[in-house]
Every structure is written in C-alpha cells, then in structure tokens.
C-alpha cells in the first residue's frame with residue numbers, strides 16, 4: 001500500500017487559557033483521496049487545518065503527530081514547517097478577494113508560490129498553471145488587477161498557486177464560502193481535479209457529499225463519525241451527524257430541525273462523550289466515558305446497541 005498523504009494521530013490543539021480545540025483526533029488521507037471535515041462552527045475544523053499547515057498562533061500548543069510524506073510536523077522547527085508548506089502541502093484560503101493584494105497584478109500573486117521558496121517560476125509556468133484551472137487567455141489575463149477578476153476566477157488562481165509545486169496534499173478551509181452557490185460546485189470540481197489529495201474543510205454537507213470521498217465529523221474537538229461521504233450523509237449513524245444532517249434545509253423536505261442546545265466550549269472538561277448533553281439517545285456511561293471510535297462511529301448507543 002502506498003504511504004498516506006497525511007496521517008494524524010492523537011492530535012490535540014490547545015490555546016492559552018486552557019481552550020482545547022482539538023482532542024485526540026486520528027485520521028489519514030490517502031493519495032488521490034478527498035477527505036472533508038464537517039461540523040458546527042467552533043468544533044475545531046480550522047484549528048486542525050492550521051495545525052497541518054503549521055500556521056497555528058505561536059502561543060497555541062500542539063500534541064500528538066501529524067505526518068506528511070514521512071515528515072513529522074508536530075514539534076518540527078519553523079524552518080521545516082516553512083519548507084513543507086507550499087511545497088508538500090498547498091493551501092487554498094477561504095476568501096480569495098482578501099487573499100490578493102489589490103495593488104499587485106494577479107500574476108504576481110500566483111508567482112509568489114515560487115518566490116516564497118526563493119525560486120523563479122519557469123518561463124510560461126504561471127500562465128500554463130492558471131490556464132489549467134480553466135481561465136481563458138490566461139497569459140493576458142494575468143496582467144489584470146485582482147478587482148478585474150470575479151471571486152470564482154480569483155479562487156481558481158489561488159488553487160493554481162496552491163498546486164504550483166505539485167504538493168502531496170492540498171488543505172482548503174471553506175474555499176467556497178465567499179462564492180455564489182452556482183460557482184461553488186465548479187470551483188470545487190477544479191480544486192479536486194488539481195489536488196493530488198485534499199483535506200477540505202466545509203460546513204456545507206451537500207458540497208461534501210458531492211466532492212469528498214470520505215468525511216470526518218467533528219464535535220467539541222473530537223471526531224465522532226468517519227466514513228464514505230455520500231453514505232455517512234445519506235444514512236448518518238452518530239446522533240450528532242444525524243442532527244447535523246436534519247438541520248440542513250432541503251427543498252420539499254419541510255422545515256429543518258434546529259439542533260437544540262450549544263456545543264461545549266473548548267475550555268470545558270468533558271469526561272465522557274462531548275455530545276452527551278444534547279444527545280437524544282444518551283446512556284448512563286456517556287457522561288463518564290469517552291466512546292472509542294469503532295467501525296467509523298464513536299458512540300456508546302451505536303456500538304453497544
């Protein structure tokens with residue numbers, strides 16, 4: 001079997017003040033795979049993505065292991081993280097408009113992918129790459145200013161920059177949240193086709209079902225369900241995933257059911273299942289024992305009937 005593009009084991013991310021945003025997460029992304037992380041706001045998706053990119057704030061603490069292409073990133077010196085980021089791991093930001101300097105031409109931004117590593121883009125490479133992302137007349141259009149491009153075109157340019165060095169993995173944190181719904185699908189199709197493997201952060205379950213091979217659902221910093229994306233979202237097994245799916249409005253499906261209560265704060269110490277306080281099928285042991293991940297679900301009610 002070929003080596004995973006990304007292997008995360010026992011990952012914890014803590015912020016000053018005791019906030020534990022990610023708690024003991026294990027996951028891996030295979031070469032060629034698109035893996036999505038889903039969950040409510042505050043569940044730890046961005047903290048996990050930033051840990052992989054080596055972009056956590058300096059006072060954040062990371063424990064456990066993150067391996068990309070055999071290189072351990074947790075505890076690695078800044079020099080190693082800089083060498084990996086942009087070369088082994090590409091990054092597609094959330095909002096393409098703010099990612100561009102309005103006073104620099106679009107081509108300058110894409111060429112930064114080389115300059116950031118003290119390299120010069122080979123002749124024609126920037127235009128070729130941007131054309132591959134579906135921008136017509138790329139060589140000419142690269143001389144435009146960012147305001148002359150639409151949000152969808154700019155996001156395609158950031159994808160071009162993210163894959164310039166043929167990384168093992170692309171990390172994209174809500175890459176379509178600033179785009180119209182009709183553009184989101186086509187940009188994700190481009191992103192997926194351009195990425196050798198993809199860690200996609202999104203709260204849009206419909207986009208995940210369509211554009212990810214597997215999904216991991218995070219709740220209170222813990223992974224509660226992992227599996228085939230379309231399958232998990234069509235027939236969720238964890239009560240939290242089921243509640244998340246039921247809270248999405250769907251045409252012709254009546255009113256969505258809002259999720260009652262609030263997710264736990266990262267500063268809370270929760271001895272058992274993080275979802276216990278909101279769970280419709282809660283058992284006695286859920287309050288005291290963290291359910292282990294079994295067969296893709298971390299839930300006492302599912303794994304013990």
Ligand SMILES: Nc1ncnc2c1ncn2[C@@H]1O[C@H](COP(=O)(O)OP(=O)(O)OP(=O)(O)O)[C@@H](O)[C@H]1O
Nearest residue numbers: 015019021040041042043044045046047048057266
């Ligand atoms: N720099 C920080 N210092 C302290 N706490 C932080 C910091 N960044 C994030 N947090 C907290 O960690 C928790 C997880 O945040 P994170 O941004 O990773 O979640 P998320 O699922 O990506 O949410 P969103 O979708 O809103 O971005 C939240 O409670 C957040 O307030």
